[in-house]
Amino acid sequence: MVLVAHAAVGGALGASAGRRSPAWSPLWVAGWALLSHVILDAIPHWDNLFALGWLIADLAAALAVAAIIARLARTPGRVFWGAFLACLPDLEHLLVGWLLPQRIFLSHLPWFPHGQAALVPGVLTQLLVVIMAIAFVARQRAAGAPVDRPPRQGL
Numbered sequence: 327m328v329l330v331a332h333a334a335v336g337g338a339l340g341a342s343a344g345r346r347s348p349a350w351s352p353l354w355v356a357g358w359a360l361l362s363h364v365i366l367d368a369i370p371h372w373d374n375l376f377a378l379g380w381l382i383a384d385l386a387a388a389l390a391v392a393a394i395i396a397r398l399a400r401t402p403g404r405v406f407w408g409a410f411l412a413c414l415p416d417l418e419h420l421l422v423g424w425l426l427p428q429r430i431f432l433s434h435l436p437w438f439p440h441g442q443a444a445l446v447p448g449v450l451t452q453l454l455v456v457i458m459a460i461a462f463v464a465r466q467r468a469a470g471a472p473v474d475r476p477p478r479q480g481l
């Protein structure tokens with residue numbers, strides 16, 4: 327998928343990390359963020375990895391969505407860490423043939439079922455992913471569960 331979709335899901339995972347464990351674990355976020363990249367790449371989508379203008383717009387949109395999620399969750403560090411890691415595997419598209427002899431990330435390997443779709447349905451799929459990720463974090467916030475609360479001390 328495009329960066330903005332990966333950033334939205336990675337950001338939402340980062341935002342929810344504190345709800346899963348008393349202490350935020352960067353490794354927990356890293357594992358789920360990277361796994362989310364694989365899962366999202368398997369969903370049929372449209373992307374254009376080689377147009378510089380598109381990449382810049384996509385990166386700007388990814389930062390904007392991560393900022394929205396960080397504001398909703400009030401945990402910018404976790405959200406940006408999750409968003410960054412969820413986007414990181416796509417960096418290899420820029421490095422292949424230059425610093426990397428071939429792509430090495432699971433969902434970029436030739437045999438992986440990298441879902442492709444035409445422009446309109448392929449963009450709508452990703453828009454839906456972004457909206458769902460933002461809605462997920464907004465719902466957590468509305469439920470009054472502060473994501474960044476410290477672990478309870480005793481009783």
Ligand SMILES: [Zn+2]
Binds near residue numbers: 327363367
């Ligand atoms: Zn990818």
